[in-house]
Amino acid sequence: MTEHEHVRVAVIGSGFGGLGAAVRLRREGVTDFVVLERASSVGGTWRDNSYPGCACDVPSHLYSFSFAPNPEWPRAFSGQRHIRAYLEHVADVFHLRRHIRFDSEVKLMTWDAEQLRWEIETSGGRLTADIVVSATGPLSDPKVPDIPGLDSFPGKVFHSARWDHDHDLAGERVAMVGTGASAIQIVPAIQPRVGHLTLFQRTPPWVLPRVDRAIGGAERALHRALPFTTRLRRGLLWGIRELQVQAFTKHPDELTLVEQLAKRNMARAIKDPALRARLTPDYRIGCKRILLSSDYYPALARPNVDVVASGLAEVRGSTLVAADGTETEADTIVFGTGFHVTDMPIADRVVGADGRTLAEAWKGGMEALRGASAAGFPNWMTMIGPNTGLGNSSMILMIESQLNYLADFVRQLDVLGGRAALDARPEAVRDWNHRVQERMKRTVWNTGGCTSWYLDANGRNTTIWPGTTSEFRRATRRVDLAEYEVLRARKKVAA
Secondary structure, eight states: OOTTEEEEEEEEOOSHHHHHHHHHHHHTTOOOEEEEOSSSSSOTHHHHOOOTTOBOSSOTTTSSOTTSOOTTOOBSSOBHHHHHHHHHHHHHHTTOGGGEETTOOEEEEEEETTTTEEEEEETTEEEEEEEEEEOOOTTSSBOOOOOTTGGGOOSEEEEGGGOOTTSOOTTOEEEEEOOSTTHHHHHHHHTTTSSEEEEEOSSOOOEEOOOOOBOOHHHHHHHHHOHHHHHHHHHHHHHHHHHHHHHHHTOGGGGHHHHHHHHHHHHHHOOOHHHHHHHSOSSOTTSSOOEEOSSHHHHHTSTTEEEESSOEEEEETTEEEETTSOEEEOSEEEEOOOBOOSSOGGGGGEEOTTSOBHHHHTTTOOOOBTTTBOTTOTTEEETTOTTOBOSSSOHHHHHHHHHHHHHHHHHHHHHHOSSEEEEEOHHHHHHHHHHHHHHHTTSHHHHSSOOOTTBOTTSOBOSBOSSOHHHHHHHTSSOOGGGEEEEETTEEEOO
16 A cells, blocks of 8 residues: 555445445446455455354345345355355456455544545555445454453363364363354354363353255256346345344234244254253343254254353363353363444544544444444444344345445535535434334334343444334435535535
């Protein structure tokens, strides 16, 4: 990078959000942009998460861009390797690599109110940009709990998102900490190889069967020959999930039937009543993320697996002590304890118009206008921002809606002409956030009786969108200039 390079748009991250933004910018005629990627290849969370059994719990044809259909998906639910290969393919087909700066971790971004642009320091040098699109994603920075005595553990310790493929688990005593989406894939994948597996479970998840199957050659040939069949398949998958949303957002009592299905799924594999009791959640299904697996429960029933229904509280050398006092010996600890979702680490590195960091602005909880714009951070857009997550469908649908918003944001700046910036009005952010939180009150995520990673430190759900993907698409179709203040160099003009 040159010392004072300037670009129209800087995109941070090259996962689904970042690559999607890059494709949309090119389609809008914007070619003066860079994608800043801290790693040496694209893929985001699908590059970083390569643990045994890693796969998506959204059907492949829905977990891909509508503008880049893939007729070659080999399974109904694809594994990490194929999703990562798909993202590499997108980077190639849309000629994005010339825009990507690998090994360029963003260290600091500061708003220059005089020049109306962002000053960006990266590990590869400095540059400035008129607009920043932050596509770092909520599942990018692993969260490892602060366990007393962990430093004293003599064995191997790693997080599921930083899997050590050089370490052989064969015959070892392995402790798996956590029972989220990663853990229920890891447990059945490693159980046959390890000597003994101890699962530390603070809260049992609801688990439904994973109805996965190979997609045959004839089906793939049909999708290749008749592309509309791929769109039709995607549309059906989308429609089914849209119809399910009301049960999560308005009528959680309707989820009782789904709970019965989950209990039957458990009963088929878990014959020991004591173990079944430990694995049965005491909260409404959907309150925490519903997990899909057909081999998780059978793995837990194996003789070399123990389930400790209590969180890991302390480590004394190679002895792990649970909160209920249970002691276990281990050679390796694997943390499947999630990510910094409600406290995005990138927010510490963003300094806005009033000199505050985004982390300071969000100290009371993350909030952004239409999930994208934070007040006091002009020309800054977050992909998969506050309250854009989904509990039952594909995040790619939400990303594509935010790409529409980004495209119109760029268009509005073009119409304004000259050096201009758009800063979300605080009252517009408050109004949007108030409407979102009011709708959240009756959802299963707030009424289901659980504590999930959707909630921030104040107990507010700043993660999930409390409606359908269609509603969000309508809300982000275009930028309403009345919700923004138009900034001009050295002076402000009311919108």
